Amino acid sequence: xxxxxRFTSDVxxxxxxxxxxxxxxxxxxxxVFINREGIDFSDAQSMQPVQEWELVENLQGxxxxxxxYSKFQSVANITLHFPESFGGxxxxxxxxxxxxEATQLKRDVVATIVYEITPNPSDHK
Numbered sequence: 001x002x003x004x005x006r007f008t009s010d011v012x013x014x015x016x017x018x019x020x021x022x023x024x025x026x027x028x029x030x031x032v033f034i035n036r037e038g039i040d041f042s043d044a045q046s047m048q049p050v051q052e053w054e055l056v057e058n059l060q061g062x063x064x065x066x067x068x069y070s071k072f073q074s075v076a077n078i079t080l081h082f083p084e085s086f087g088g089x090x091x092x093x094x095x096x097x098x099x100x101e102a103t104q105l106k107r108d109v110v111a112t113i114v115y116e117i118t119p120n121p122s123d124h125k
Contacts, residue, residue: 002079009103017097018065019093024087027082028086029052031044032050032078
């Protein structure tokens with residue numbers, strides 16, 4: 001399971017691409033949860049995902065899985081759960097890509113700004 005919760009701003013996600021490993025180690029299923037923090041493996045198995053895909057082995061990164069765009073409009077964090085692979089003992093993921101756009105950049109307000117026309121020597125000791 002992979003969780004990413006540090007987007008610079010809320011995003012609209014149009015598609016997801018997953019490149020897995022060879023010899024049956026690519027993930028065969030993807031379950032996505034958005035705007036839910038602290039999900040662990042037991043939560044992911046029992047919760048209803050926002051969207052779920054049956055994956056195809058994608059060793060070259062040419063496949064994209066379209067999202068239900070109306071449900072992925074204001075994504076602050078995302079959790080990807082890969083419950084199954086194509087038969088390998090482990091699941092390998094080499095790349096995950098998101099295609100979409102940022103909604104707006106969040107910036108903190110600067111509380112105090114001091115401009116000095118003439119420096120005060122006592123401030124610079």
